Amino acid sequence: MDLKRIRNSSLHTKIMSAEEACNFIEDGMTIGMSGFTRAGEAKEVPRALAEKAKVSPLKINLITGASLGNDLDKLLTEAGALARRMPFQVDNTLRKAINKGEVMFIDQHLSETVESMRNNQLDKPDVAIIEAVAITEEGHIVPTTSIGNSASFAMFADKVIVEINMLHSDKLEGMHDIYIPEARPNRTPVPILNVDDRVGAQAIAIDPSKIVGIVFTNKSDSFSTVSDPDEETDQIAKHLVKFFEKEVEEKRLPENLGPLQAGIGNIANAVMMGLLDSKFTGLSMYSEVLQDSTFDLIDAGKLDFASGCSIILSERVNAQVFDNLDKYRDKLVLRPQEMSNLPEIVRRLGIIAINTALEFDIYGNVNSTHVCGTKMMNGIGGSGDFARNANISVFVTKSIAKGGAISSVVPMVSHVDHCEHDVDILVTDQGLADLRGLAPRERAVQVINNCVHEDYREALLDYFERACERGGHTPHLLEEAFSWHTRLESEGSMKKA
Secondary structure, X not given: OOHHHEOOHHHHHHEOOHHHHHHXXXXXXXXXXXXXXXXXXXXXXXXXXXXXXXXXXXXXXXXXXXXXXXXXXXXXXXXXXXXXXXXXXXXXXXXXXXXXXOOEXXXXXXXXXXXXXXXXXXXXXXXEEEEEEEEOOOOOEEEOOEOEOHHHHHHHOOEEEEEEEOOOOHHHOOOEOEOOOOOOOOOOOOOOOOOOOOOOEOOEOOOHHHEEEEEEEOOOOOOOOOOOOOHHHHHHHHHHHHHHHHHHHOOOOOOOOOOEEEOOXXXXXXXXHHHHHOOOOOEEEEOOEEOHHHHXXXXXXXXXXXXXXXXXXXXXXXXXXXXXXXXXXXXXXXXXXXXXXXXXXHHHHOOEEEEXXXXXXXXXXXXXXXXXXXXXXXXXXXXXXXXXXXXXXEEEOOOEEHHHOEEOEEOOOOOOOEOHHHOOEEEEOOEEEEOOOOOHHHHHHHHHHHHOOHHHHHHHHHHHHHHHHXXXXXXXXXXXXXXXXXXXXXXXXXXXX
C-alpha cells in the first residue's frame, strides 16, 4: 500500500478490503467495470464478488469495455453471478453459458455502449469498479493499461470503487487522453484531426465524494495469447503488402498508407507484423488495441505514433514495454473506446481497417461472431465501427480451419455481421480479392479464384455456376446455401464424403 498513489488525502479513509467493497454491490444491480481486451480490469473486487455469490447468491448485469483477463468472467460465471453480460467477451466458460442461454449476452458495436447509456437506452451503472494507477489531488482517477468505458462508467455511476494497482508504473500517468462528447443533438465535432492529437484530460474527472471504496492490488494484467506468425499468416501479410504497394503506386494511398487499425488476435497481429519486412515507413495507428506488433513496429522505426484504447501484450513484449515506458510515452496515447472507435474520426482520418473474419461468402458478406450461425464465439467488438467508415475495409482469415474440415469461404455466411456493402478487400493465405466497384457476380469470381482453398474451390465454383443458371442479381441456391454448415454439424467436415 502506498498512500502517495492517493494524492487526495480526504480519500485515505476509504481504503478497505475487496470483501468490504463488495458490500456496495447488491443483487440485480448493473455494474460497470473497467477492462478492455484483458487489460486494465479491476482484479480484486470481481474475484471477491464471485466468492460472495457462492455463499449469498446474487446476480448482476455486468458491462465492461470489452473482455476481462485473470479468468474473471470464468469465476463470475461459475459462481452464478452473471445475469447479463455486454458488450464483448472471450472466456470459454462464459461462452458456454451464453450458448446454453444461462447468461444473456448483448453483442454490441463497442463505440455504442456508453452512448446508449447517455441516451438512456441502457441502464446506467449503479456501481463502477475502476482500476487505477493513482488518484489525483482533485480526486480524479488515473486509469492503467486501458480506458475502455471506464470514464463514462465512473461519471454515470452512483458509487465508484477504485482499485489502485501498485504493479503498474506511475509513469502511465499522462498517457491517457480522456475526451467525453457533448450531449446530442447539439454536439460539436470531436476535435481530433490527427492521430497524435490530445484533446482531453489525463484523468477521469468525477466528484470524489462518489468514491465509496479504495482497494489496493498487485496483480498483473493477463498476458496476450497471440502466437508467432505462421506460414498462412505470412502469406496473408504478403498479399496485403503487395496490395498496399499497388495502391501507393497508383496514387490511391499516400506513401505512409494513412492511419492503420488492426483487430485483436493472432491473424490481425501477424498481418501487422508483416509490415516489418515492407518498404513502408512513417506509419501510424488509430486503433482499439495496441498489441505486440505495435511495439515491434515502433522499435523497428516503422511506426511513428499509435493511438489506442488499451495495451495488451504477450509475455515476450510485456517487460520490454513496461520496463521502458519512457521510450514509448511520446509515441502513444490511450483514449476512451467511444473515441478510439468513433465513426466520425474513422472517416475523417481515412483509416485502413484490418479485421478478422470467421468466414465470408462468395459475395463478400462477413461473419465474425457465430459458429454455424448459432453459437456465439466472442462478439463483433469494434470491427463494425471501423469497417463501415474506413477508407479501405479489409477482412482477413485463413482459408481453411480445423485441419481442412472447415472452409472459411462458403456459399452463404451463416450469420452476417458485415454485409457486402461494408467490405472492400478480402484476404486469405490463398490470395486477395479486391471487391471495390464490382457487382455481386463479379465479386464472386474474384473471391472464388483468389481466396478459396484448393480443396473447396471446385465445389464453390460449381455452386456459383449452377446458381447463375437459376438467375438473380445475387444468385443463390437456397436449398443448398447452408449445406456446407449442415454437413459440418452432421459429419464433422464441410467436404463431401
